[in-house]
Amino acid sequence: MPENKVRKYFSLIEAWAWCDICDDMVALNIDKQEIINGLKMSIYTKEYKHSNPHPDVEDPDDLSGQEHTIYIYINEDYDITGVKAFFGESPTTEEIGAKTIEAGGEVRIPIVVKEIPPMAVQFGMLNKDQFKVLKICDGMNTIEQVASIAEMSIKAIEKMMDQLRKKGLVKVIRRT
Ligand SMILES: [Zn+2]
Secondary structure (H helix, E strand, C coil), X not given: CCCCEEEECCCEEEEEEEECCCCXXXXXXXXXHHHHXXXXXXXXXXXXXXXXXXXXXXXXXXXXXXXXXEEEEECCCCCEEEEEEEXXXXXXXXXXXXXXXXXXXXXXXXXXXXXXXXXXXXXXXXCHHHHHHHHHCECCXXXXXXXXXXXXXXXXXXXXXXXXXXXXXXXXXXXX
8 A cells, every 4th residue: 555645835735645445546635724723623634525537447346436535634744644435424334444354353443432522621531632532433443543543552542442431431342
């Protein structure tokens, strides 16, 4: 899988994100201000609907000509920390971590149980990192993906999940 790339300009960035469905890089421009505004809350995700203008017509499995969506996670340095490609509203639970399961591994998907208002941080109920990580626990990411999007170690995320589970804020679904 080629690496995601970003070119940074004065007021916008040009993001090149790998789309699993197109099996190709997708390029788009994003305003820096939009990213800054998004990051004020916690994390920034760009949602981009598109279809592959050049699908492989010989390949019946190539559905990339149909409209689909990518989510691009971008950090405060305007770098891409994760990309999700899916059809419909969100990836299905079967699609998440399917490759890990094929390889005989276990997939853990953390899911937020309770909606947390940003006030929770001001009131000291959660710290900023916990709030940010909770936003990534949208049911679309495995523990490993949450760690890489949040740019934290898997160990640190596991520890945080324990704390958040005790507070009744997340549950971790296991699939093998
Ligand atoms: Zn695509």
